[in-house]
Amino acid sequence: MPAHEHESDTTTDPLARERAHLSASRAALRAMREDAQALDIRDVTANWVNAAVLQSQIDERIKSLADLAHTPLFFGRLDYLHRVGAEQAEGASEGAARSASDKGGGGRREGQFYIGRRHVHDADGDPMVIDWRAPVSQPFYRASRKDPQDVGQRRRFGYTGGELTAYEDEHLTDPAEAEQTSKLLQAEIERPRVGPMRDIVATIQPEQDEIVRSELGGTVCVQGGPGTGKTAVGLHRVAYLLYAHRERLARTGTLVIGPNRSFLQYIEQVLPALGELAVKQATVDDLVTAGIEVRGTDAADAAVVKGDARMAEVLRRAIRSHVTLPTEPVVVVRGSRRWRVPAYELEEMVTELLARDMRYGAAHEALPQRIAHAVLVRMEEAGEAPDDRVQNAVARNPAVKAAVKAIWPAVDPAKLVLRLLSDADFLAAHAEGLLSADEQKTILWTKPARSVKSAKWSAADAVLIDEASDLVARTHSLGHVVLDEAQDLSPMQYRAVGRRCTTGSATVLGDLAQGTTPWSTESWAQALHHLGKPGAVVEELTAGFRVPREVIAYASRLLPVISPGLAAVESVRESPGSLEVRGVAGPAELDAAVLAACEESLEREGSIGLIAADARIPVLARALAAAGRAYLSPGEETTAESRLTLVPASLAKGLEYDYVVLDEPAAVIDGEPDERTGLRRLYVALTRAVSGLTVVHAAELPDELVFSGA
Numbered sequence: 001m002p003a004h005e006h007e008s009d010t011t012t013d014p015l016a017r018e019r020a021h022l023s024a025s026r027a028a029l030r031a032m033r034e035d036a037q038a039l040d041i042r043d044v045t046a047n048w049v050n051a052a053v054l055q056s057q058i059d060e061r062i063k064s065l066a067d068l069a070h071t072p073l074f075f076g077r078l079d080y081l082h083r084v085g086a087e088q089a090e091g092a093s094e095g096a097a098r099s100a101s102d103k104g105g106g107g108r109r110e111g112q113f114y115i116g117r118r119h120v121h122d123a124d125g126d127p128m129v130i131d132w133r134a135p136v137s138q139p140f141y142r143a144s145r146k147d148p149q150d151v152g153q154r155r156r157f158g159y160t161g162g163e164l165t166a167y168e169d170e171h172l173t174d175p176a177e178a179e180q181t182s183k184l185l186q187a188e189i190e191r192p193r194v195g196p197m198r199d200i201v202a203t204i205q206p207e208q209d210e211i212v213r214s215e216l217g218g219t220v221c222v223q224g225g226p227g228t229g230k231t232a233v234g235l236h237r238v239a240y241l242l243y244a245h246r247e248r249l250a251r252t253g254t255l256v257i258g259p260n261r262s263f264l265q266y267i268e269q270v271l272p273a274l275g276e277l278a279v280k281q282a283t284v285d286d287l288v289t290a291g292i293e294v295r296g297t298d299a300a301d302a303a304v305v306k307g308d309a310r311m312a313e314v315l316r317r318a319i320r321s322h323v324t325l326p327t328e329p330v331v332v333v334r335g336s337r338r339w340r341v342p343a344y345e346l347e348e349m350v351t352e353l354l355a356r357d358m359r360y361g362a363a364h365e366a367l368p369q370r371i372a373h374a375v376l377v378r379m380e381e382a383g384e385a386p387d388d389r390v391q392n393a394v395a396r397n398p399a400v401k402a403a404v405k406a407i408w409p410a411v412d413p414a415k416l417v418l419r420l421l422s423d424a425d426f427l428a429a430h431a432e433g434l435l436s437a438d439e440q441k442t443i444l445w446t447k448p449a450r451s452v453k454s455a456k457w458s459a460a461d462a463v464l465i466d467e468a469s470d471l472v473a474r475t476h477s478l479g480h481v482v483l484d485e486a487q488d489l490s491p492m493q494y495r496a497v498g499r500r501c502t503t504g505s506a507t508v509l510g511d512l513a514q515g516t517t518p519w520s521t522e523s524w525a526q527a528l529h530h531l532g533k534p535g536a537v538v539e540e541l542t543a544g545f546r547v548p549r550e551v552i553a554y555a556s557r558l559l560p561v562i563s564p565g566l567a568a569v570e571s572v573r574e575s576p577g578s579l580e581v582r583g584v585a586g587p588a589e590l591d592a593a594v595l596a597a598c599e600e601s602l603e604r605e606g607s608i609g610l611i612a613a614d615a616r617i618p619v620l621a622r623a624l625a626a627a628g629r630a631y632l633s634p635g636e637e638t639t640a641e642s643r644l645t646l647v648p649a650s651l652a653k654g655l656e657y658d659y660v661v662l663d664e665p666a667a668v669i670d671g672e673p674d675e676r677t678g679l680r681r682l683y684v685a686l687t688r689a690v691s692g693l694t695v696v697h698a699a700e701l702p703d704e705l706v707f708s709g710a
């Protein structure tokens with residue numbers, strides 16, 4: 001694979017030709033933007049509402065057509081061996097497949113496609129750059145010597161500060177050419193990290209691409225160790241699905257769920273950089289706390305029971321207990337006539353509604369209509385000719401309303417949960433045979449709340465209310481949901497996410513070894529069952545793009561204890577990285593040694609994360625302030641002035657820094673309720689570094705990590 005990296009401006013020089021194509025593509029993009037800006041909508045819109053809607057669509061388009069100076073317009077080129085079929089060329093107009101002439105100053109030939117973040121076409125509508133998501137771009141990620149997919153040559157471009165400075169070719173069908181790893185690819189993977197997460201469109205790996213492009217209809221679950229690209233893959237999958245099913249998903253909606261705010265801030269720029277501005281991001285708590293305020297916390301044992309799937313059945317029983325079989329007839333008086341629906345007929349209606357297992361609230365609304373219908377049948381039998389208006393009037397009749405209130409009363413979901421958690425007898429009645437007496441005692445409030453407003457709801461309570469709300473009225477389902485760091489969800493939380501994609505699909509991403517909640521997932525099969533997607537495929541990613549080899553090997557020593565059976569990540573990073581474990585004589589010297597390690601790291605390029613047990617954060621914050629060293633909080637963007645982030649271990653999940661200084665592992669372990677969770681938290685902290693990790697400790701290290709020089 002020859003690499004080319006020389007300067008020249010002759011038109012015969014290939015690099016100069018590629019640069020010319022880049023300039024021409026930029027000019028074409030500018031023209032597309034100017035066209036959008038020049039659109040005059042006055043003549044085509046009938047009223048101001050239409051005009052406002054159309055204008056906002058045009059504004060979005062103008063925004064999406066921006067040429068970002070440091071984001072290369074294309075990063076690859078495919079030269080097909082044969083003409084590309086119309087089906088595959090979707091996104092690349094017929095013209096591209098046909099065109100034999102050099103155009104636009106770039107020298108594009110038949111079957112030659114430039115692959116980039118967005119589609120750019122020239123004044124004739126012929127493509128200058130093809131969207132990476134188009135079918136014709138797929139071989140850029142998947143073609144290999146074994147399966148060239150009709151690609152003769154694959155070219156990768158290298159950029160320096162927005163300038164096209166190099167390219168590298170692979171001739172997939174040339175048996176004489178030796179297989180080599182791409183230097184540009186390697187350089188891209190090893191580029192220092194500064195600021196928030198960025199996209200990986202130029203370097204998506206074949207096994208990642210299979211997940212990214214898997215069909216909308218199916219749910220995919222990805223198990224992958226730290227840094228295997230799960231988050232990146234999930235975000236690119238959303239971008240891909242939005243491209244392939246734009247209209248459908250615009251109607252039904254997409255959502256990315258992450259563990260906390262700082263994580264969402266860290267990833268929030270990836271999709272906009274791919275031109276996707278409309279994807280919502282939320283935490284599970286955001287989804288379930290719409291109607292209430294979370295002000296309380298649960299002890300771990302209470303949260304475990306509240307998060308258990310058995311609670312769903314307790315709630316179902318509790319809500320259905322509000323239904324009382326009728327013993328009295330309903331008598332409707334209209335004018336001089338009285339219409340009577342006997343109790344046995346009402347009972348039949350109720351039994352039938354119960355058997356249909358429809359939503360409680362839907363049945364509550366259906367019952368008055370059913371009763372009214374029975375009245376209408378009697379009216380007709382008596383020779384009257386009532387119409388729909390009469391039926392509606394009967395349904396609203398006070399006698400019918402009173403009967404419905406007695407038989408199938410409205411239930412407020414929050415009040416239902418409030419009662420379950422406050423009223424021992426009510427809970428016992430519905431938890432019978434499901435929760436033990438001890439479990440019931442664990443979740444009962446010691447001080448019952450007076451009202452929904454004054455109750456100190458916890459996050460787990462909010463999930464119960466969400467479940468109850470779904471029993472009353474069906475939750476709106478989206479077209480696709482990406483669930484990141486899924487291993488930390490309780491069964492009840494999986495259900496909450498699952499009901500938001502009942503009619504859609506999901507991408508579930510996680511690592512069983514990084515589960516740090518008391519209810520964390522033990523197996524993906526169970527998780528998918530609770531999510532309501534038992535048939536989902538489970539894929540595994542094992543190549544690590546973040547953590548250097550030596551560092552991941554050190555962290556992986558914990559795997560047999562924290563998640564027996566899981567394979568260690570294989571780092572693809574060739575740069576050796578650095579691992580240092582420094583013991584200090586005693587606690588008095590710890591803070592100074594940690595600060596010194598941070599200062600050393602700051603001499604290097606990139607971001608620095610100082611990760612410490614949550615309890616150690618105030619101490620280290622004071623020490624940093626005393627040393628005059630400014631620092632950021634997780635999720636805050638690194639700036640030229642500050643590249644150091646002080647990270648509580650509980651927020652480290654999903655994040656990464658070029659250099660990590662890990663403060664006192666023993667304190668990280670002690671910060672958790674049990675040793676396994678402590679070691680898992682430590683595993684997360686040990687796997688955040690891209691270029692180097694320095695562990696500083698005064699207390700003893702866990703046996704597995706006692707350092708013998710790696």
Ligand SMILES: Nc1ncnc2c1ncn2[C@@H]1O[C@H](COP(=O)(O)OP(=O)(O)OP(=O)(O)O)[C@@H](O)[C@H]1O
Nearest residue numbers: 200203204205226227228229230231232545546654
């Ligand atoms: N194909 C790739 N090319 C370049 N960089 C990649 C690739 N795949 C992943 N990365 C990078 O590797 C890093 C780790 O990726 P990501 O955060 O998605 O991993 P993860 O599996 O979610 O990790 P964790 O389990 O720690 O949350 C990111 O910086 C990401 O951009």
